[in-house]
Amino acid sequence: ATAPQRRRITILGSTGSIGCNTLDVMAHLGGSTTFEVPAITGMGNIELLAEQARATGAGFAVTADERRYNDLKSALSGSSIEIGAGPSALIEAAERDTDLLMAGIVGIAGLAPTLAAVAKGADIALANKECLVSAGDLFGAAMARGGGKLLPVDSEHNAIFQVLDQHQRHAVERIILTASGGPFRNHTREQMARVTPESAADHPNWSMGLKISIDSASMFNKALEMIEARHLFNMRPEQIEVIVHPQSVVHSMVGYSDGSVLAQLGAPDMRTAIGYAISHPRRASLPVERLDLAKLARLDFIAPDETRFPALALARIAMQRGGLQGAALNGAKEAALDAFISGHIGFLDMADVVARVMDQLDDGRGANSIEDVYAADSEARQIAASMMRKSA
Numbered sequence: 001a002t003a004p005q006r007r008r009i010t011i012l013g014s015t016g017s018i019g020c021n022t023l024d025v026m027a028h029l030g031g032s033t034t035f036e037v038p039a040i041t042g043m044g045n046i047e048l049l050a051e052q053a054r055a056t057g058a059g060f061a062v063t064a065d066e067r068r069y070n071d072l073k074s075a076l077s078g079s080s081i082e083i084g085a086g087p088s089a090l091i092e093a094a095e096r097d098t099d100l101l102m103a104g105i106v107g108i109a110g111l112a113p114t115l116a117a118v119a120k121g122a123d124i125a126l127a128n129k130e131c132l133v134s135a136g137d138l139f140g141a142a143m144a145r146g147g148g149k150l151l152p153v154d155s156e157h158n159a160i161f162q163v164l165d166q167h168q169r170h171a172v173e174r175i176i177l178t179a180s181g182g183p184f185r186n187h188t189r190e191q192m193a194r195v196t197p198e199s200a201a202d203h204p205n206w207s208m209g210l211k212i213s214i215d216s217a218s219m220f221n222k223a224l225e226m227i228e229a230r231h232l233f234n235m236r237p238e239q240i241e242v243i244v245h246p247q248s249v250v251h252s253m254v255g256y257s258d259g260s261v262l263a264q265l266g267a268p269d270m271r272t273a274i275g276y277a278i279s280h281p282r283r284a285s286l287p288v289e290r291l292d293l294a295k296l297a298r299l300d301f302i303a304p305d306e307t308r309f310p311a312l313a314l315a316r317i318a319m320q321r322g323g324l325q326g327a328a329l330n331g332a333k334e335a336a337l338d339a340f341i342s343g344h345i346g347f348l349d350m351a352d353v354v355a356r357v358m359d360q361l362d363d364g365r366g367a368n369s370i371e372d373v374y375a376a377d378s379e380a381r382q383i384a385a386s387m388m389r390k391s392a
C-alpha cells in the first residue's frame with residue numbers, strides 16, 4: 001500500500017451547504033489522505049463554525065461578520081485555534097498556505113478572498129460561481145498568473161470537466177448544460193406570477209442553500225452557469241446550450257465534431273463533484289447512492305421555454321455584450337431575489353428588473369480591477385432597488 005497522502009485544504013464558507021459537504025467528503029477520504037485545514041470561514045452560524053474548527057483542528061477560524069468576533073472567541077476558548085472576523089480576516093484566511101482552497105462562499109462576497117488565494121497560486125475548487133459570472137475575465141487572468149489549477153465544483157461544470165478531452169479541445173463543438181427545470185417546470189406564466197418564496201425554495205432533486213434553490217426555480221441559476229461555463233471552458237456564447245432534464249441524472253454533456261456526445265451521470269449528490277475536485281486527477285471512493293438505471297427506466301429531455309424562463313436569454317445577452325454585464329446581471333438578480341424573498345416583488349418580476357438594469361448599465365465598460373466589479377455590482381443593486389421602489 002502507498003503511504004497516505006497529506007493535503008492542506010482551506011474552506012471558504014465551511015458552514016454552508018457546499019462547505020458541510022466538503023467536510024463530509026474529507027471525512028470519507030480520511031483513510032487514504034491526511035488532511036490539514038489551514039483555515040475555515042463562516043458568517044452567522046458561530047456554533048457550527050467553532051465545532052468544525054475543533055473537529056478539523058483548523059489553524060485559523062474566521063467569521064465574515066465583524067460583530068461576531070467575541071462570540072467566536074468564546075466559542076473557541078481553550079483551543080489554540082487563531083480567530084478572526086471581517087473582510088480583511090477573510091482575505092488573510094484565503095492567503096494562508098494551502099494546497100487547495102474550496103471557494104464555497106455564496107455571492108460576490110467570495111470574490112475578493114478567492115482572488116487572494118488565486119494570487120497565492122493555490123489550486124481552487126470553485127463552487128462560488130458568482131466569481132466567474134461577475135469577474136470572469138479578471139478571474140481567468142489571475143488564475144493564469146497565479147499558476148494554480150481551477151477545478152469546477154458546480155455539478156454541471158464538474159461533469160463537463162470530467163468528459164472534456166483536453167487533447168481534443170479543437171474538436172469540442174458545444175457544451176450542453178442540463179437543468180432540472182425546478183419546481184415550476186410545468187407551471188403556466190399565470191401560476192408562476194403567484195408563487196411564494198417557500199414553494200420556490202423547494203427543489204425537486206438537489207438539497208442546496210436558499211438562494212441557489214430559488215435561482216434554480218427561476219432558472220437564473222442556469223443563466224449564471226451559462227456564463228460560468230463560458231469562462232471556465234473558454235466557449236463562445238453560441239456553443240453553450242441548455243436542456244431541461246427533470247431527473248438530474250445526466251449532469252451535463254460535451255458535443256464533439258464527430259457527432260459524439262459525452263455525458264457524466266450520477267445520483268444528484270454534490271459530494272461526487274466535490275470529491276472529484278478535491279481528488280483530481282485521482283478518483284475518490286465515496287458512499288454516494290449508486291445509479292440503478294433499470295429502476296430509473298427513463299431519462300427525459302425537454303427544450304427550455306424561454307418565455308417562462310427569460311433568465312436564459314438574459315445570460316446570452318450578457319455574454320454577447322461582455323464587459324461588466326455579468327456583474328450587472330448578477331447584482332441586479334441578487335437585489336431582485338432579496339426583494340422576492342421579502343415579498344416585495346413577484347417571481348416573474350425578477351427577470352424584468354434584471355433586464356432593465358442590464359440595459360441601463362450597457363455602456364461597453366470592462367473590468368480593470370476587482371474594485372470595478374464591486375462598483376458595477378453595487379450600482380446594479382442600487383438601480384434595481386430604486387426601480388423596485390418606484391413600481392411598488
Ligand code: NAD
Binds near residue numbers: 045212
Ligand atoms: P450557503 O448559503 O449554504 O452557504 C454559504 C456560505 O458562505 C456559508 O458558510 C456562509 O456563512 C458564507 N457566507 C454567506 N454570506 C457571506 C458573506 N457576505 N461573506 C462571507 N461569507 C458569507 O450556500 P451554498 O449553497 O453552499 O452555495 C455556496 C456557493 O456554491 C454558491 O455560489 C452556490 O451558487 C454554489 N453552488 C452550490 C451548490 C449546492 O449544492 N449548495 C451547488 C452548486 C454551486
Ligand code: MG
Binds near residue numbers: 155156225
Ligand atoms: Mg449547478
